[in-house]
Amino acid sequence: MSVQRPALDELLGLLREGDTVLVAHFFRLGRRRDHVIHLFNSFYQRGIHFKALDLGINTTTSAGKFMFSIFASLTEYDREGILEKTKAGQQLAAAQGKHIGRPKGLYEQS
Structure with a gap:
């Protein structure tokens, strides 16, 4: 999935x-959690604040920075769990002799 969005790219440039x-x-x-975390880290490094109205996150306050770090930690934990489950599923499929990855083409390539 692409993370490039023209309006976002324009915002980041401004x-x-x-x-x-x-x-x-x-x-x-x-669009992806890891992309959001990357953006937040970029904001932090550039001295840019962030506010999310739905969760009450406001990085201009110490409580908001704390909330952000909690959400960042939780999303990282969730991401690691997904990767572990994916790897376990791939190993199980391979052990059962199932093909992992893209299907083979119709014609052999030389």
Whole structure:
């Protein structure tokens, strides 16, 4: 899934230190959790604040920074769990002799 979105790219190009990104819903900023976390880390490094109205996250306050770190930790934990389950499923399928990956083509390539 692509993380490139023209309006988001334009916003990222305009942001300066001290600016605040405001979203109505926490995960509307990015399409994938890891992309959202990457954006937040970028904001932090550039001195840009973030507010999410649905969760009450406001990184201009110490409580908001704490909330953000909790959500970031939870999403990372969730992501690791998904990766572990995926790997276990792949290993089980391989042990049962099932093909993993893209299907083979119709014609052999030389």
